[in-house]
Amino acid sequence: xxxxxxxxxxxxxxxxxxxxxxxxxxxxxxxxxxxxxxxxxxxxxxxxxxxxxxxxxxxxxxxxxxxxxxxxxxxxxxxxxxxxxxxxxxxxxxxxxxxxxxxxxxxxxxxxxxxxxxxxxxxxxxxxxxxxxxxxxxxxxxxxxxxxxxxxxxxxxxxxxxxxxxxxxxxxxxxxxxxxxxxxxxxxxxxxxx
Amino acid sequence: xxxxxxxxxxxxxxxxxxxxxxxxxxxxxxxxxxxxxxxxxxxxxxxxxxxxxxxxxxxxxxxxxxxxxxxxxxxxxxxxxxxxxxxxxxxxxxxxxxxxxxxxxxxxxxxxxxxxxxxxxxxxxxxxxxxxxxxxxxxxxxxxxxxxxxxxxxxxxxxxxxxxxxxxxxxxxxxxxxxxxxxxxxxxxxxxxxxxxxxxxxxxxxxxxxxxxxxxxxxxxxxxxxxx
Amino acid sequence: xxxxxxxxxxxxxxxxxxxxxxxxxxxxxxxxxxxxxxxxxxxxxxxxxxxxxxxxxxxxxxxxxxxxxxxxxxxxxxxxxxxxxxxxxxxxxxxxxxxxxxxxxxxxxxxxxxxxxxxxxxxxxxxxxxxxxxxxxxxxxxxxxxxxxxxxxxxxxxxxxxxxxxxxxxxxxxxxxxxxxxxxxxxxxxxxxxxxxxxxxxxxxxxxxxxxxxx
Numbered sequence: 001x002x003x004x005x006x007x008x009x010x011x012x013x014x015x016x017x018x019x020x021x022x023x024x025x026x027x028x029x030x031x032x033x034x035x036x037x038x039x040x041x042x043x044x045x046x047x048x049x050x051x052x053x054x055x056x057x058x059x060x061x062x063x064x065x066x067x068x069x070x071x072x073x074x075x076x077x078x079x080x081x082x083x084x085x086x087x088x089x090x091x092x093x094x095x096x097x098x099x100x101x102x103x104x105x106x107x108x109x110x111x112x113x114x115x116x117x118x119x120x121x122x123x124x125x126x127x128x129x130x131x132x133x134x135x136x137x138x139x140x141x142x143x144x145x146x147x148x149x150x151x152x153x154x155x156x157x158x159x160x161x162x163x164x165x166x167x168x169x170x171x172x173x174x175x176x177x178x179x180x181x182x183x184x185x186x187x188x189x190x191x192x193x194x
Numbered sequence: 195x196x197x198x199x200x201x202x203x204x205x206x207x208x209x210x211x212x213x214x215x216x217x218x219x220x221x222x223x224x225x226x227x228x229x230x231x232x233x234x235x236x237x238x239x240x241x242x243x244x245x246x247x248x249x250x251x252x253x254x255x256x257x258x259x260x261x262x263x264x265x266x267x268x269x270x271x272x273x274x275x276x277x278x279x280x281x282x283x284x285x286x287x288x289x290x291x292x293x294x295x296x297x298x299x300x301x302x303x304x305x306x307x308x309x310x311x312x313x314x315x316x317x318x319x320x321x322x323x324x325x326x327x328x329x330x331x332x333x334x335x336x337x338x339x340x341x342x343x344x345x346x347x348x349x350x351x352x353x354x355x356x357x358x359x360x361x362x363x364x365x366x367x368x369x370x371x372x373x374x375x376x377x378x379x380x381x382x383x384x385x386x387x388x389x390x391x392x393x394x395x396x397x398x399x400x401x402x403x404x405x406x407x408x409x410x411x412x413x414x415x416x417x418x419x420x421x422x
Numbered sequence: 423x424x425x426x427x428x429x430x431x432x433x434x435x436x437x438x439x440x441x442x443x444x445x446x447x448x449x450x451x452x453x454x455x456x457x458x459x460x461x462x463x464x465x466x467x468x469x470x471x472x473x474x475x476x477x478x479x480x481x482x483x484x485x486x487x488x489x490x491x492x493x494x495x496x497x498x499x500x501x502x503x504x505x506x507x508x509x510x511x512x513x514x515x516x517x518x519x520x521x522x523x524x525x526x527x528x529x530x531x532x533x534x535x536x537x538x539x540x541x542x543x544x545x546x547x548x549x550x551x552x553x554x555x556x557x558x559x560x561x562x563x564x565x566x567x568x569x570x571x572x573x574x575x576x577x578x579x580x581x582x583x584x585x586x587x588x589x590x591x592x593x594x595x596x597x598x599x600x601x602x603x604x605x606x607x608x609x610x611x612x613x614x615x616x617x618x619x620x621x622x623x624x625x626x627x628x629x630x631x632x633x634x635x636x637x
Contacts, residue, residue: 012331015418050507052334052637065513075508077436079443084436091432092512094425118443134508262633319591326588329578334637339574342630343588346567349626350592353619357595360615364605 001026001142001172002047006056009042016042020056022191029186030174034193040176041072043193044144047174060142062172065093068140070148074131078120082111082130085119086137093138105133109159125153132160136167143167145175149182157182202405205398212391219384233297237374240290242389243283244309246396248351250280251316255348258341270337271411273344274327275404279396281320287313291372299370306370308358315354319347429514433522438529447495448530451488455538458484459545478604481542481549482597485535485557486564490589492530493568494575494582496523501576510635520569520631524624527565535561549604552613556603559616563596563623570627573634595619 004022008015016039024030032040045051047060048069060067069075076085083102090098106112109129119127128151135143149157161182167173168186175183220238254276261269291310296302304310323343330336375381423431441447462480500506509519535557543549568589575585596619602612 011333013414048511050511050637054333063513064511067511069508069511071504071507073504075504077440077505078503079440080436084439088432088436089508089512092429092509092514094513262630315591315594322584322587322591325580325584326574326578329580329584331579335577338633338637339577342570342633343574345630346592346623346626349622350595353595353622356615356618357598360602360612361598363611364602 001028001061002030002059002174004056004058007046007053007058008055009039009046009051010054017046017193020191022189024172024174024189026172027170028172028188029168029183030189030191031180031183031187032174032176032191032193033178033180035178038193040178040193041146043191044069044146044174044176045071047142048144062140062142065138066141068135068138068143070128070131070135070145072146074119074127074134074151076119076127076130076134079118081118082106082115082122082133085130086133089134089137095138101137102133105137108163109133110155123153124151125156128152129156129159132163140171142172142174145173147177148175149177149179202398202401205394205401209391209394209398212387212394216384216388216391219387224380224384233294234375236290236294236297237372238384238388240287240294240372241374242385242392243290244287244313245389246392247280247283247287247313247316249393250276250283250396251320251344251348251351254280255344258344261337261341262345267334267337270340271404271407273341275400275407277320277323277344277347279399279403281317281324283392283396284313284317284320288317294372295370298372301370304370304372305365306362307372308355308362310372311358312351312355315358316347316351319350323347426515426518429518430522430525433509433519434525437522437526441526441530447492448533451492451530451534452537454491455484455488455534456541458487459538459541463545477546478553478601479597480546481538481553481604482560482600484542485531485538485560485600486593486597488534488538489531489561489564489568490586492527492534493564493572493589494585496527496569497572497576498581501573506573506576506635516632516635517628519635520573520628523569523572524565524627527569528561531561531565532558550609552609553600553604555613556600556609556616559613559620560596560600562620563616564593566620566624566627567592570631570634573631577634592623 002022002024004020007017007020007022009017020043022030032043034040042051046053046058048067049060049064077088080088083106086102086105087098090102095101103112106115109132111126111129111133114122114126119130122130128148132148135145148160152160164173164183165186177183180187216238220235224235254273257269257273257276260266261273288310291307291313292302295304295307295310323340326343327336327340330339377385459480462484497506500509506519510516539549539554539557571585571588571592575581575588578584596616599612599616599619603609603616606612
């Protein structure tokens with residue numbers, strides 16, 4: 001599903017990724033590790049299609065609408081409520097039975113009670129949980145998570161642990177983390193960046 | 195070192211030959227203009243420089259279109275170089291126009307001279323193009339945004355010209371303009387000679403600057419791969 | 423409604439909803455345009471000819487610079503929080519993002535002008551129907567080109583500094599059309615020109631937005 005050969009990415013003069021080869025089959029779980037600044041986020045953004053490679057080839061056999069991405073920012077509108085945010089994304093991703101799906105996700109991620117409050121009132125942990133809802137809303141075939149545990153609170157971490165094991169069974173995942181202990185066991189492909 | 199493989203020197207030589215001939219003819223051969231006298235000879239430089247500048251911008255926009263169409267980064271340098279040269283010719287147009295205006299009418303600037311005003315607008319536009327390039331990091335994003343802006347620029351040329359004409363309807367029109375002579379045989383010939391020379395000059399400078407930039411880029415790539 | 427139109431409506435609705443809740447952009451634009459109109463009064467010594475062209479120009483200058491203020495906000499917040507990327511990732515057409523933004527900017531401009539035009543009529547001179555028509559046409563040009571350029575400037579290091587530089591040369595024809603329609607005896611030509619400008623540059627902006635937000 002994901003194939004990279006000699007992948008490199010530069011920002012101006014600064015080289016972030018160099019000579020990367022990668023193969024992730026459908027249903028695989030890619031774990032990307034490395035310290036801060038090693039290019040984990042850049043790799044995920046390349047996989048999402050947000051960036052184009054400077055050199056080398058990259059093929060991700062997934063159409064745009066079937067990729068779910070969680071970056072460093074939660075990518076939700078702070079002035080809107082959780083429901084309004086998910087409604088918007090639901091429309092853009094052409095999800096049928098939006099309301100049911102939104103309700104189900106909000107409940108699963110513990111945001112049901114706060115669903116009509118503006119995101120600006122949420123704690124960082126809650127925003128991250130909403131980000132996960134947003135990324136999973138359209139049931140994507142490929143899920144890209146950049147440091148998903150870092151912004152979560154204790155309850156959120158447990159939730160995500162549980163969810164990840166579920167999702168990993170049926171979907172392809174790529175997760176970047178600089179503390180990979182939690183998800184080591186699930187990984188099928190490991191990539192350590194320096 | 196055959197001339198076929200390196201058009202640069204051939205073009206430069208042709209440019210030099212054409213321009214020197216054109217200048218010589220412009221000074222000694224063509225008849226004096228009844229109204230403006232000797233100063234009107236600057237027309238043989240001013241108008242061809244302006245036309246060459248337009249040609250540069252159109253060439254740059256064409257390369258920009260190719261970049262967006264083909265997703266090929268090679269066109270970025272070509273588009274940028276053409277626009278860079280176009281801006282230089284544009285500055286020359288403003289300078290020669292200003293000199294002509296001073297000699298003819300005693301003012302360094304004439305709002306009533308449409309071509310001059312158009313070049314002022316284009317100068318502002320393409321300066322913004324360079325500011326755009328300088329404030330975005332190198333990469334596919336910068337290439338695409340520059341290409342889009344270059345295309346807007348070339349469309350702005352006729353639209354601005356129309357705007358300037360319309361503006362003269364409500365800005366008090368004056369009689370100060372820089373008129374070229376009637377394009378009779380001799381004059382047309384020298385004009386074309388001058389323009390041909392300038393186009394050769396553009397081509398020579400374009401090749402040279404492009405080669406320089408490409409070398410620069412190759413050097414950087416080499417340095418980068420050696421740093422591994 | 424086609425899927426494209428639905429996307430545009432959903433996105434435009436989002437922009438208007440966000441503005442309604444934060445109330446950051448429109449009040450600032452209103453205050454700015456009024457301040458500008460007042461400042462201009464003090465900036466122009468009494469002209470011995472009493473030409474009315476100078477006065478019409480003030481309305482247009484005020485609108486243009488206020489519009490710039492509003493445009494800097496249009497994509498900057500989204501680019502800052504990476505929200506634009508979230509929209510680009512969605513399977514909708516990228517030009518729908520641009521169209522929605524242009525529509526919302528248009529709304530903000532119209533609201534601002536609802537105050538600016540009467541204020542101008544109060545401080546300076548009455549405003550003809552042609553002027554109002556010209557303002558609406560000019561708004562289309564400003565919103566379409568401005569939204570595209572806002573996305574461009576938001577990706578640069580200099581942001582707010584760059585947007586006016588990119589936009590002002592392109593705004594010159596709009597000013598010519600607008601002022602011409604305000605002062606000429608036969609405003610038809612100028613209104614037609616504004617329409618032509620809008621058509622050409624709206625199409626170009628629509629077609630090129632995709633290239634500006636993707637790599």
